Amino acid sequence: MKMKIKQSYQIEFKRSPRVTRGRRERAFTLAEVMVAFGVFGAVLVSLCAGFSSGFAVLRVARENLRATQILEERMELIRLVRWQDVNTKGFIPTSFSAPFDASGSTNTAGGLAYQGTIIVTNAPVVESYATHLKMIQISVTWKSGNAMRNRQMTTYVSEYGTQKYIY
Numbered sequence: 001m002k003m004k005i006k007q008s009y010q011i012e013f014k015r016s017p018r019v020t021r022g023r024r025e026r027a028f029t030l031a032e033v034m035v036a037f038g039v040f041g042a043v044l045v046s047l048c049a050g051f052s053s054g055f056a057v058l059r060v061a062r063e064n065l066r067a068t069q070i071l072e073e074r075m076e077l078i079r080l081v082r083w084q085d086v087n088t089k090g091f092i093p094t095s096f097s098a099p100f101d102a103s104g105s106t107n108t109a110g111g112l113a114y115q116g117t118i119i120v121t122n123a124p125v126v127e128s129y130a131t132h133l134k135m136i137q138i139s140v141t142w143k144s145g146n147a148m149r150n151r152q153m154t155t156y157v158s159e160y161g162t163q164k165y166i167y
Contacts, residue, residue: 060144063112066100067140067151070114074138075155078118083159086120086134094118098140116140123156132159 028036078092085091098114116139123133134157141150 060149063100063142063144063149064151066112067114067142067149070098070116070140071138071151071153074116074118075136075153078136078138078155078157079162081157083157083161086136086157092118092120092136100142112142112144114140114142129158133157 074096078086081092094117096116096118098116100112100114119137119139121135121137123130123135125133135154136157137152137154139150139152141148143149
């Protein structure tokens with residue numbers, strides 16, 4: 001504040017422009033505060049929903065990746081089986097189970113359980129080599145939340161395939 005002395009020896013205080021404003025001009029109104037809280041609340045709810053959705057998508061992606069790994073692992077095992085063993089009933093198991101624990105450092109029991117089936121059938125072809133060809137279908141199912149999910153791979157094994165050269 002600055003003081004100015006008049007000739008009549010009265011002291012007059014000169015107020016700064018900020019002090020002279022009315023009370024209404026110095027603060028937010030209740031309506032402005034309520035709108036700000038409403039916008040903040042909507043942003044906060046959207047942010048939480050986004051994180052929740054992102055974590056759910058990540059969980060499903062991990063489960064799908066593990067299912068694909070299981071299918072590939074089984075396919076590689078079957079690819080190395082001799083032709084005589086492919087035709088031997090019961091040599092290739094028709095069902096299997098594989099665990100998955102996303103929070104653990106290894107795939108151990110305690111998380112999801114993937115249930116798999118293996119079907120060995122004649123190949124759906126009519127060519128002359130049809131007797132030398134088998135179709136193998138491997139399916140994996142698991143429960144994710146409330147939904148049942150599944151993945152499937154199909155391959156063909158030939159009597160004159162790579163296992164003929166390995167064995």
